[in-house]
């Protein structure tokens with residue numbers, strides 16, 4: 269086995285044929301895909317070698333290891349679904365024997381996760397793909413009965429994957445048992461031709477993610493062995509007996525894994541955008557603050573600090589909360605392995621709201637970083653547009669944001685009812701039980717006081733939702749209708765809950781470790797955590813005025829403290845983004861390179877435009893000149 273020197277970054281970034289002569293933005297849709305497969309295959313080979321001595325771990329903790337691909341495949345890695353969903357689905361949902369069988373070829377197969385259909389993405393119980401047991405042949409027959417039942421969106425499905433895990437409605441002896449997962453080979457390993465009975469293709473250009481190879485897949489009487497149903501949680505025996513899962517929602521476990529992962533993923537996306545925009549803001553001189561002094565670094569404008577420092581702080585917030593959520597996930601998975609599913613609803617609720625808030629915040633904050641760089645932020649060479657389109661895709665995939673917030677709201681309402689009945693609650697929602705005792709507590713202008721205030725907002729809004737639902741029911745609506753009528757407030761409750769969680773975990777995790785850090789580091793981290801909490805207290809001042817005893821005077825003091833924190837962070841701003849330690853080859857930005865040679869890099873990049881290969885483009889002679897001469901007076 270070839271031994272590769274570590275660290276991986278040096279190894280990967282030293283490989284010549286992983287570099288692009290022509291920037292990706294000048295390639296066609298097809299060339300982009302072919303180019304990313306070229307590079308992805310080299311990476312796939314390296315990681316296959318590196319991973320040979322490592323068993324497929326069901327759940328790998330968030331790390332930056334796979335981030336090297338962000339530099340190599342600036343858009344999206346078409347093999348990502350293999351690692352992010354295909355392998356975790358098998359290790360999470362298949363029996364040990366099935367895992368050994370399905371994963372025996374290791375990286376010899378390339379998979380994706382095919383759940384969403386043209387007609388259904390959110391409502392999984394409405395999926396139309398069918399898997400019908402044929403008792404005589406001991407097989408399942410897969411079919412796409414309608415156009416809307418075609419699998420549509422799975423990453424890598426169009427031309428990359430040769431296997432997939434398919435979510436289909438299980439039919440045994442005429443009875444439907446709901447959505448289940450199946451291991452399906454879709455292309456010939458040698459020729460890569462689609463197998464007979466399948467219709468495969470790519471779904472077309474998107475606003476971003478254009479190298480993800482999102483595809484479509486239709487089945488026509490496609491047969492797979494009965495053993496290809498992932499049978500860890502539920503089984504279909506040879507005689508057609510269906511053995512139910514202890515909890516039918518365990519089938520959805522793969523989605524929870526990625527939702528949990530995305531918090532750390534967004535931390536990294538934001539770290540890149542913050543690095544680019546803060547470094548650029550230190551290089552860019554524009555306008556005056558004191559009329560008789562030279563043009564200033566735009567980073568000296570306080571409003572520029574207001575736009576950017578929240579991104580630095582949020583990246584740390586998501587990283588710290590991402591690790592906290594990962595620990596919760598790992599513990600719940602361990603409990604499930606021991607047969608206890610008590611905390612699964614809590615994990616589902618946490619992952620839904622935190623995935624939504626982190627992906628939404630990453631989206632608007634990256635856009636804010638782009639806008640803070642003026643026109644140059646609008647250049648593809650800044651890499652901010654690509655970061656934006658890649659991050660915002662996550663608001664939709666892995667569970668659309670509105671839908672996931674409503675899932676968390678479902679948990680909050682249940683928890684509120686349990687609190688009102690005097691039941692004890694998990695620590696992450698126990699504050700609901702203390703609402704009436706703490707509602708009129710004196711406001712404290714401290715990070716802990718703000719966290720307590722944000723929790724009162726959650727409890728107050730949840731109480732309002734419960735009352736709204738009850739009101740609609742008392743007026744004759746069914747519960748589900750009453751739920752729908754109250755959904756605007758339910759979303760607000762989940763959003764408030766997510767924000768309170770992020771503030772609480774960020775502050776207390778930093779506070780907990782600060783004694784182990786050097787004084788300077790502890791001071792700066794606490795400043796970032798306090799900035800984050802104060803920023804959101806000011807953003808949510810309306811809710812705090814309604815649900816807590818905060819006063820106008822308290823808010824004025826918070827605004828003053830917030831501006832103090834901006835000034836305190838300013839001297840460390842460039843050092844803070846440098847400490848994200850993202851190499852230029854992974855940052856891929858003319859504005860954010862470590863050496864600060866912004867203008868030279870912009871010009872170097874511009875000259876790579878194919879249009880600059882000649883001084884007069886042929887279109888002048890072919891199209892413009894005849895018209896100019898015709899209308900020349």
Ligand SMILES: CC/C=C\C/C=C\C/C=C\C/C=C\C/C=C\C/C=C/C(=O)SCCNC(=O)CCNC(=O)[C@H](O)C(C)(C)COP(=O)(O)OP(=O)(O)OC[C@H]1O[C@@H](n2cnc3c(N)ncnc32)[C@H](O)[C@@H]1OP(=O)(O)O
Nearest residue numbers: 334351352389390391392517520523529533616665666667
């Ligand atoms: C080397 C690299 C290694 C790793 C890299 C890893 C990650 C990289 C990071 C990022 C990139 C990742 C991927 C690449 C890009 C794209 C991939 C995208 C993939 C996809 O999009 S996959 C498809 C995602 N689709 C969805 O999420 C569908 C959303 N819909 C649903 O989940 C359900 O339909 C919904 C909305 C929950 C409703 O379901 P249902 O109608 O059945 O439920 P109810 O609402 O009636 O509730 C019933 C009950 O069940 C509970 N529940 C629901 N879902 C879950 C769950 N997932 N887990 C646990 N429990 C669940 C719910 O709370 C209710 O409980 P209750 O009755 O209240 O007690």
Ligand SMILES: Cc1cc2nc3c(=O)[nH]c(=O)nc-3n(C[C@H](O)[C@H](O)[C@H](O)COP(=O)(O)OP(=O)(O)OC[C@H]3O[C@@H](n4cnc5c(N)ncnc54)[C@H](O)[C@@H]3O)c2cc1C
Nearest residue numbers: 381382383384388389390421422423661665666667668670
């Ligand atoms: C870049 C990208 C990559 C993807 N990769 C994959 C993949 O690899 N594998 C895969 O299986 N899927 C993938 N998807 C599909 C993704 O999971 C779905 O797009 C997502 O689940 C949303 O479903 P939908 O698009 O059908 O929208 P819908 O579910 O139709 O939702 C449309 C709108 O209706 C609203 N709505 C729906 N239901 C409710 C409700 N109950 N209450 C209130 N409002 C509601 C939603 O909030 C949303 O605004 C990907 C999508 C994208 C954009």
